[in-house]
Amino acid sequence: MLSGRRIAIIGSGTMGRALAGGLLRSGKVEASQLACTARTRQTAEKLSQALGLLCTTDNVEAAREADILVLCLKPMDVVRACEGLKAKGALGHAPLVISIAAGVSTAALKEALGEGIPVVRAMPNTPCFIGKGMTVVSKGTYASDEHAAVALDIFSTMGRTMELEEKHLDTVTALSASGPAFIYVVLESLADGGVMRGLPRAAAIELAAQAALGAAEMVLQTGRHPAALKDDVTTPAGCTIAGILAMEDGRIRSVLARGIETAARAAGELGK
Ligand SMILES: NC(=O)c1ccc[n+]([C@@H]2O[C@H](COP(=O)([O-])OP(=O)(O)OC[C@H]3O[C@@H](n4cnc5c(N)ncnc54)[C@H](OP(=O)(O)O)[C@@H]3O)[C@@H](O)[C@H]2O)c1
Secondary structure, rough: OOOOOOOOEOOOOOOHHHHHHHHHHOOOOOOHHEEEEOOHHHHHHHHHHOOOOEEEOOHHHHHHOOOOEOOOOOOOHHHHHHHHHHOOOOOOOOOOOEEOOOOOOOOHHHHHHHHHHOOEEOOOOHHHHOOOEEEEEEOOOOOEEEEHHHHHHHHHHHHEEEEHHHHHHHHHHHHHHHHHHHHHHHHHHHHHHHHOOOOHHHHHHHHHHHHHHHHHHHHHHHHOHHHHHHHHHHOOHHHHHHHHHHHOOOOHHHHHHHHHHHHHHHHHHHOO
16 A cells, blocks of 8 residues: 555654654565655754665655655644645645644644645554554545555554544543553552562563553453453452452542543643
């Protein structure tokens, strides 16, 4: 699906670089199909050397040459950059524009890019750096199923993908894009419990991380409900149920669920 398509990554920070690396490693695109832009010349030169591909500070030229633009800019920069591309006539060939900016709607992007430009929003997360990411994509007004499929193909080079309606994207941002940070807090806390009982810190972190990895794989591979999998571990009168009840006393479920709800509301404010 990406064969022969030219892709420009506009904004080569943390996520832009991860995407460029994922695309190249996957073999789905060659370095000659890919261009990146950065704000400063120093960053552009460093990236050109590190990734072995064209990296400039010229968004307009990169957009003119590309069939697909992936906007990896901060939410507050993305609309201004789109308006600049439109004003400089860089979008006359109606490229597919994919934005990963949290909280910036396809309606706002359409307004900035102009009529007829197909837009897809995508929400990746940092485990994309190691090919274990999750990216959700949503179509905007002019985007077809084929455009969504192209976006899914691009982000599948960095992990799992899913298509959902745009109304869910702020919630997806909280659960899936901010999600790893919440899991790190949980991992650190579980490890602290181990350290309190005398485990060396490194061992406690590894045990907590592997337990989380294994539990997550059990959910994904078996398709069973987490509650059913939890019941498999909780022997009557055993130590697991004792630990769960202590966590329930601290309202662990509502604390985590409210955390997602709060982060989702904050995500909705980011692009404003
Ligand atoms: N990080 C996450 O976990 C995550 C997850 C999902 C989605 N996102 C979204 O991904 C987007 C990028 O986040 P990030 O963490 O990758 O941010 P970042 O590391 O700050 O990257 C943004 C990059 O854009 C460059 N830039 C700024 N203005 C530019 C312009 N006019 N033209 C070209 N490049 C420009 C910046 O260059 P300078 O460094 O020189 O300023 C920087 O390298 C955000 O919208 C965020 O909402 C992030």
